[in-house]
Amino acid sequence: MAVTSPALAHEASPATAAVRRNRFSFERILSPLLLAPSAVAIFIFVYGFIGYTFFVSLSNWRSAKPDMTIREPFGAVYGDLFGQTRFQIDLRNTVVFTLFFLLMAVLGGLGLAILLDRHIKGSGFFRSVFLFPYALSFITTGVAWSWIFNPETGVNLLINATGVNDILAAYDVGPLNPGWITNPAVVWQLNQPIAAIYPPAGEWSLKLGIPLAMIPVAIAAAWQLSGFAMAMFLAGLGTISHEVREAASLDGASDWRLYKDVIIPLLNPITVSVLIILTHVSLKIFDLVFAMSGKGPGFATDVPGIFVYEMIFRAQRYNYGAAAAIVMLVGVSIVIVPYLARQLKSL
Amino acid sequence: MYDVKKAMTARASRREIVKGGAALGVGALGLGRLDNRIAAAQDGGTLEVFSWWTSPGEAPALQALFDAYLAAHPGVEIINAAVAGGAGVNAIAVLQTRLQGNQPPDSWQTHIGRELIDQYVVPGYCEPITDIYTAEGWADVMPEALVEQATWESEQYSIPVGVHRGNGFWYNRQVMADNGIEVGDTMSIEEFMTAADTLQSAGIPALALAMKDTFPGAQLFENTLLGVAGAETYNALFRGETSWDDQAVRDAADATAAMLDYVNEDFSALSWDQAVALVIEGGAGFNSMGDWAYGEVVARNAQDNIGWVSHPGTAGSFVLVVDSFTLPVGAPNPENARNWLTVLGSKEAQEAFNPLKGSIPPRTDANRELFSPYHQWSMDSFANDALVPSCAHGQASSPAFKQAFYDASTSFVTDKDVDTYIAMLSDAAAMDAEATA
Numbered sequence: 001m002a003v004t005s006p007a008l009a010h011e012a013s014p015a016t017a018a019v020r021r022n023r024f025s026f027e028r029i030l031s032p033l034l035l036a037p038s039a040v041a042i043f044i045f046v047y048g049f050i051g052y053t054f055f056v057s058l059s060n061w062r063s064a065k066p067d068m069t070i071r072e073p074f075g076a077v078y079g080d081l082f083g084q085t086r087f088q089i090d091l092r093n094t095v096v097f098t099l100f101f102l103l104m105a106v107l108g109g110l111g112l113a114i115l116l117d118r119h120i121k122g123s124g125f126f127r128s129v130f131l132f133p134y135a136l137s138f139i140t141t142g143v144a145w146s147w148i149f150n151p152e153t154g155v156n157l158l159i160n161a162t163g164v165n166d167i168l169a170a171y172d173v174g175p176l177n178p179g180w181i182t183n184p185a186v187v188w189q190l191n192q193p194i195a196a197i198y199p200p201a202g203e204w205s206l207k208l209g210i211p212l213a214m215i216p217v218a219i220a221a222a223w224q225l226s227g228f229a230m231a232m233f234l235a236g237l238g239t240i241s242h243e244v245r246e247a248a249s250l251d252g253a254s255d256w257r258l259y260k261d262v263i264i265p266l267l268n269p270i271t272v273s274v275l276i277i278l279t280h281v282s283l284k285i286f287d288l289v290f291a292m293s294g295k296g297p298g299f300a301t302d303v304p305g306i307f308v309y310e311m312i313f314r315a316q317r318y319n320y321g322a323a324a325a326i327v328m329l330v331g332v333s334i335v336i337v338p339y340l341a342r343q344l345k346s347l
Numbered sequence: 348m349y350d351v352k353k354a355m356t357a358r359a360s361r362r363e364i365v366k367g368g369a370a371l372g373v374g375a376l377g378l379g380r381l382d383n384r385i386a387a388a389q390d391g392g393t394l395e396v397f398s399w400w401t402s403p404g405e406a407p408a409l410q411a412l413f414d415a416y417l418a419a420h421p422g423v424e425i426i427n428a429a430v431a432g433g434a435g436v437n438a439i440a441v442l443q444t445r446l447q448g449n450q451p452p453d454s455w456q457t458h459i460g461r462e463l464i465d466q467y468v469v470p471g472y473c474e475p476i477t478d479i480y481t482a483e484g485w486a487d488v489m490p491e492a493l494v495e496q497a498t499w500e501s502e503q504y505s506i507p508v509g510v511h512r513g514n515g516f517w518y519n520r521q522v523m524a525d526n527g528i529e530v531g532d533t534m535s536i537e538e539f540m541t542a543a544d545t546l547q548s549a550g551i552p553a554l555a556l557a558m559k560d561t562f563p564g565a566q567l568f569e570n571t572l573l574g575v576a577g578a579e580t581y582n583a584l585f586r587g588e589t590s591w592d593d594q595a596v597r598d599a600a601d602a603t604a605a606m607l608d609y610v611n612e613d614f615s616a617l618s619w620d621q622a623v624a625l626v627i628e629g630g631a632g633f634n635s636m637g638d639w640a641y642g643e644v645v646a647r648n649a650q651d652n653i654g655w656v657s658h659p660g661t662a663g664s665f666v667l668v669v670d671s672f673t674l675p676v677g678a679p680n681p682e683n684a685r686n687w688l689t690v691l692g693s694k695e696a697q698e699a700f701n702p703l704k705g706s707i708p709p710r711t712d713a714n715r716e717l718f719s720p721y722h723q724w725s726m727d728s729f730a731n732d733a734l735v736p737s738c739a740h741g742q743a744s745s746p747a748f749k750q751a752f753y754d755a756s757t758s759f760v761t762d763k764d765v766d767t768y769i770a771m772l773s774d775a776a777a778m779d780a781e782a783t784a
Contacts, residue, residue, distance in 0.1 A: 310750060
């Protein structure tokens with residue numbers, strides 16, 4: 001330790017040793033002392049309440065009055081929770097949303113970063129422009145995009161203005177008028193293929209597929225967070241030295257090969273960080289969906305966050321809400337914990 | 348004159364409260380209570396009223412109640428603890444937190460029926476106010492079926508201030524005239540279907556639906572259920588005396604599914620007021636909605652063009668959506684709170700409040716002249732028809748069943764799958780019975 005070595009060096013003088021020892025011990029407790037308040041606060045308000053939430057999720061608390069007796073059989077709340085069609089739909093939606101959102105945000109962010117990295121004129125201006133959406137609150141984004149993807153007011157008017165529908169009408173084809181966030185369809189359903197192998201799947205009330213209404217929501221989320229991904233990638237690109245690029249060019253690599261085989265592989269650590277951070281945003285998403293489409297037609301855009309909110313504050317089924325919150329926490333942990341473990345190891 | 352003794356008590360309580368506040372580490376709350384105590388030591392004290400009435404139509408109505416109170420009890424400082432959010436969605440969450448933390452206001456707003464009983468009375472958050480009912484003779488001037496819904500084990504727990512009618516069916520007169528549809532004083536489901544076909548061939552959605560805030564779908568089914576099954580079966584279902592897989596429920600679900608074939612396509616993106624607006628603008632023929640819809644009609648100055656009947660098949664029934672106020676256990680200012688409730692039950696307060704709120708007084712002796720033609724029609728219905736509680740608005744069931752009812756309806760309006768719908772409602776009822784057992 002840096003503090004100990006000067007103290008040891010002066011050990012020879014016994015008169016000052018006591019003072020030194022005092023100061024030494026004071027300094028030694030100083031940093032734990034300073035950290036203690038936040039450590040205690042984190043211990044109580046994070047881990048304490050996680051424990052409390054877990055306890056509630058096992059309890060009988062399903063009315064306005066807390067009832068902390070443990071529900072029999074142990075863990076029955078979780079059984080009921082996973083048996084509920086709405087919660088199954090929520091899990092499906094989370095997976096679909098995460099996939100689309102990650103794909104669009106990461107590719108979008110990477111694309112923007114590469115364009116800006118080429119030092120075109122006004123790149124500083126565009127960097128700010130692309131980063132701005134990240135500064136907005138999800139509620140603002142949600143409200144604005146709900147107008148854009150409302151079939152009566154938004155992007156459909158734009159489609160009409162292009163005259164596409166006049167052309168379609170000329171060929172006796174119905175107008176192109178997507179329902180966006182109001183479309184209840186679930187496409188690419190896997191129920192039948194799975195039922196062929198595992199017959200009980202034919203009875204599932206959950207439609208295992210892609211709810212189309214979720215895609216506009218993922219677009220809005222990607223619009224907001226691709227600026228963040230861009231900033232991360234730009235930082236990564238900044239660390240790639242000119243020598244590497246020049247070496248690749250001297251070896252005759254085209255721009256395409258340069259990015260595909262040299263730069264993007266070098267950005268891998270950044271990509272992993274971006275993916276992890278965006279995934280945990282996606283698993284916890286609530287406000288954007290709540291403001292933009294709510295539960296959606298037939299729960300097409302419902303997510304576990306909304307489920308938790310409604311179970312606790314509307315239905316007063318505190319144990320259900322707590323159980324769903326714990327499921328969300330486990331989901332996030334599965335993504336975050338290995339990442340943190342790896343980061344800590346590399347320190 | 349400077350009263351030393353009073354000042355001393357004020358200081359003592361201040362110290363005590365500050366101490367308590369510091370010990371809890373809840374500085375803000377402590378200060379809030381401190382202000383209350385100081386005011387209490389100086390004059391008639393305070394009265395904290397908790398509600399979700401903040402919108403331009405609601406806030407003046409609440410103010411009218413405050414004015415009526417202050418006229419009778421000057422010198423009391425009223426704290427308006429209203430939390431914004433339609434149908435109290437945010438307010439109820441805040442109130443739950445306060446009650447669980449033993450920080451009740453002096454009185455709070457709630458719907459009567461199961462919302463009052465399940466959420467507040469049974470958990471022990473409310474004091475009975477039976478003595479005020481008796482002293483003021485309220486049971487004589489309010490319908491029995493209404494008072495019954497504020498009653499638990501023969502004690503009354505809240506005083507109704509305004510009554511909304513949940514089974515309204517609003518239509519655009521111009522659209523009807525243009526398509527040769529005549530709407531009489533009542534409408535049957537068959538008549539609606541015929542009109543809906545006519546409108547559909549004219550390219551107009553017959554039924555404006557809005558599912559952004561979920562309740563309209565549940566309300567549509569609840570009204571249709573009442574229309575198909577009748578008031579008696581309807582009540583029996585919510586009391587748990589009739590099973591949810593009864594044939595009447597199936598018929599009602601079939602009828603609702605048939606009606607859902609005529610809704611606007613963007614229903615999942617609309618809020619209830621936008622559906623009312625759709626009818627006002629002629630974009631749809633009908634809207635099934637409680638009479639807060641009439642507030643939208645008035646706000647848009649469209650009274651001449653908007654007509655109303657009871658939801659198809661429900662003439663002779665009145666779906667109650669009733670706002671009321673309670674007396675909490677451990678109210679900070681119990682005397683003021685009891686005075687507040689006494690004022691709320693008075694003819695004067697109810698006559699001042701309801702025309703502004705767009706509801707009708709629970710008291711049947713109010714002056715009809717103060718009300719619009721629609722509300723006079725509603726008052727007649729209130730006085731003569733069968734009064735049934737609304738489930739979509741929390742009065743007929745536990746909050747857990749209401750949520751399950753909402754969830755089932757959210758799926759149903761999209762997939763129109765009658766079997767699944769009935770299965771979900773039956774499951775919810777079974778789970779509810781198990782929870783209360």
